[in-house]
Amino acid sequence: MYINEAACTAFATRLCQCLSGTDASTLPIPQWRYISESTLAYLLQVDLQWPSLVHAKLLVKTALGHISPMIHLALKSETMNSLQRVYQTADFNNPTLKCKYFALFAIGQVYTTPYNSAIASTVSGSPYFAHAMNVMRFVPERPSMVHIECLLLLAYLCQFLNRYHSAYLLIGSALRLSLSLGLNFNIHTNQPLHPVEREHYVRIWWSIYILDRFWGSKSGFPVQIHDDDIHVDLPSSLLSETHKEEFSDSAYQVAAVALAKITGNTTREIYSRKKYTESFLQREQKLLIQLEHWVRSLPESIRLHADKANVKDTLLLHLQFNYCVILAIRPVLLNLLIGHTKSQPNHSTGEVTPILAALCDACIHAARYLLKLCVDEFTTGSVAVFGYAFPAYIFSSALVLVVSSILPFGSADDLPSVDTAMEMLNILSTSDNLQATDLHEHLQRVRQCLQHRQSNLTSPVIDENCDDIANVSTLPNQSIQVPLESGVGVSLDQPSLRQPSPVTSDNGFAPPRLTTEMALQDPLMQEFLQQSAMDIGLINPPEIQNDSDVAFLWCTDTIGTI
Known part of the structure; x- marks a missing residue:
């Protein structure tokens, strides 16, 4: 069965490939369960x-x-x-x-x-x-x-x-x-x-x-x-x-239609094999502008409120929004991780441009907030025993937080949140939620690959000769420099880019200041969104290449549940 790069399970396999240094063709896809x-x-x-x-x-x-x-x-x-x-x-x-x-x-x-x-x-x-x-x-x-x-x-x-x-x-x-x-x-x-x-x-x-x-x-x-x-x-x-x-x-369906349109645009413009005249960053900017407009245009009746209980249907809408932000940006996050894990000792430090840093920060923020909302629903007993929605949201957010725990401008404090996600999936799987069982196994494998990498880690310094984006040659100065007015390139071994706030606080729950809109409200992100498409095209870094036909995407080992 074919598994496209847009699927979260494919992203999980990419993570394992990156963390273990294993070729994709040698990584088995965990079996999935279904009513046969x-x-x-x-x-x-x-x-x-x-x-x-x-x-x-x-x-x-x-x-x-x-x-x-x-x-x-x-x-x-x-x-x-x-x-x-x-x-x-x-x-x-x-x-x-x-x-x-x-x-x-x-x-x-x-x-x-x-x-x-x-x-x-x-x-x-x-x-x-x-x-x-x-x-x-x-x-x-x-x-x-x-x-x-x-x-x-x-x-x-x-x-x-x-x-x-x-x-x-x-x-x-x-x-x-x-x-x-x-x-x-x-x-x-x-x-x-x-x-x-x-x-x-x-x-x-x-x-x-x-x-x-x-x-x-x-x-x-x-x-x-x-x-x-x-x-x-x-x-x-x-x-x-x-x-x-x-x-x-009708406000729910009207908002869902707009979000569905953006979702379709994302899978087509980020994950398809079509050759575009627009650069990757131009397409990324266009999608994020659409997402920002979606949030701003929501009627008050279906916005999330921090000071009162929210209707579950409203929550589901915002869960999907944060998932869309993750879906649009996580290829950038993955390729920065590839560059980071290829680092070798005794090499000079590579740099990440403000644009890429802002994109990654938005992706990590969306993942933290997505998991926070799922944890809130779980602890109030509002999660259905069966179904794919909550397991999928939990899983997609956890994968991004795994990456955040590794990258220097992320936060190691995100790792306990990954464990929280694993436990929620485990509990749902014990109730015969087939989707949760599959995703729990995928997340377990990612966690094992992460532990294996941490045990073998010696010197987390970036290799100046490794590619920051998708295994293609870097710009002449060995870093991708996108000159935003607000700053220059940011070092990958910098301890913290903008003092990220992890999902869990001292009491084990997300700080209340996280909101849906915040993922796209950072000054660097706003500067990126407000630049003209022509300017973005002129400063675009090398394209991200989605290897849609690599061997691991073709899965033949599946089982049915009787």
Whole structure:
């Protein structure tokens, strides 16, 4: 199976390669666990009946209540009313309705499973998932909206089973069926559609868009539709107010759409093999400007507040933002680490330009804040037993903090935070969270490589002949000098660049001064963002080369969980 550089697991393998000095082709990829096809086939042999109406209502309400308002998968009130009609008319053999409600039953079971009480052989909700998938045998020539809803619900379920390739396929199918219905265009006002139905179409489309970008970025997959092909309005705030029984606050989905667009731009412009006329720093600047604008344009209702409790849905949005900052910048961080680990004694000190220093500091800050938010959720008991979101955020932040603990302008105090992340993943893995189990093993391997390097470390001095960026020749003065007005190059063996604040304080938690905006508010970063694209292009250092076809990216050693 192909693993793109944008995936966090690929970044983890890069770290191990760098820390151990081992060629990528000799590093085995840890096996990943998922609910296999054989397990699903076995579950199909079980005669699974519809639950009682009372139980069914509880499961569906639970599912609809826990699905983030960033994505809209069904009309809430209509779904409950339709469930009532199914039981009143005994319409239990309708394949489309059976698929939809079995998928909702499965999601409801996932969220109602008590902590650490899952059956070891499978994930809660798997039987309903297997039977729902079994119903979707044929692609309809004339798809209905309910059929598209089914595909989205099944794709949403795949995260709990760690079947992200299946999720990517299901989202792609929903996308193409939506194109056949013209959901990427505004429906003409002459069409006799109720405003609720019209808004339902709009939000279903943008949910497909969001899931395609967000989940694709975590696996390194390309986007399945380009922005130029989309001509539909954003979700309406008016319908959120007048039909609250059907729709969540549109501000969440509007913000998620904007963030999903930036995420897609990041995977394309930073991690693709396309040859760009723009320099790497020009593309980096453009992405960070988009992220800064996203933060500034958030309505007050979905901003994080340090002085009061935040809604979980708001928190998830900001977790994704900090993940996007990390995704955009971590290639720079990795290549500075490569230069640092290649250091040899008795060589003069290399330098890091203010631009690269500001980028790395923003990446480290985003990782610290991302992990802080995850720790806060974990300690309040708000983390779901299953699912990929929190394990992925914990893992991605921990990888950056590993790098921070090594680089002189990072902080060794970030290392305890890595151990905290490992323990959270370990606890989630004991509850049969398949994603957490996989990522815990990856992080363990990174930690072991780090310990091995520390035990063999003799003299942490940078080699002036090593490459600061991506194994390409340096500039003539053996350092990458980007002349910002505010400063000159910064020595890599300088103890601290700007007095970084690690995630953990004396009481083991992050200091309260960390905020989402701070990652991009540093004066050096602001100076970088405000420079013209032409100036950035003139002073660009050598490009970062993403080795997308190196041997370790192709993984054949996978296992299923039964």
